[in-house]
Amino acid sequence: MSATNAIRRAHDALAALLTEAFAEVDGLTLARNPSGHAPPKARAQGELAFYLALIDDNEPEVEAVLTGPVYDLRATPTVVLAYFGGTKDARQLAAYAALDLIKAALASDPTLAGAVSYAELEAAAPADVADSDWMAGGLEVRMGLLFDAPTKAG
Secondary structure, eight states: OOHHHHHHHHHHHHHHHHHHHTTTSTTOOOEESOSSOOOOOOSSTTOOEEEEEEEOOSOOBOOOOSSSSOOSEEEOOEEEEEEESSOHHHHHHHHHHHHHHHHHHHHHOTTTTTTSSEEEEEEEEEOOOTTOGGGTTOEEEEEEEEEOSOOTTO
């Protein structure tokens, strides 16, 4: 299997994990590589509306490690967790609660159903997206998808 296919399969598995983790959110659609972030529509006045995006169109990084496990290939997609409506503090609390759901989902399936050797949450930072003030309080979460099997890229 080529490295590109392995990355695509891993990104699809991450998208499936996210969709399953947030399955109980009514009307939620995972935005995959959006060309811009558009606020979701709240069902009721003052209600928080959840926005979930996966940005996975980056090229993978090749990483060689001299000690410990050797990873030939590492992909770093970004997950955007944001809310529209309410106050910035309410949106921030909700985003961190959503982050906890992602952590729990990864803990239950760190290989993304065998698509990667190991998936981890690398960093979470405030979602500072130009022209998207509605995202204040949201999070951009960088994921690390690691492959330890030999690949054409490694």
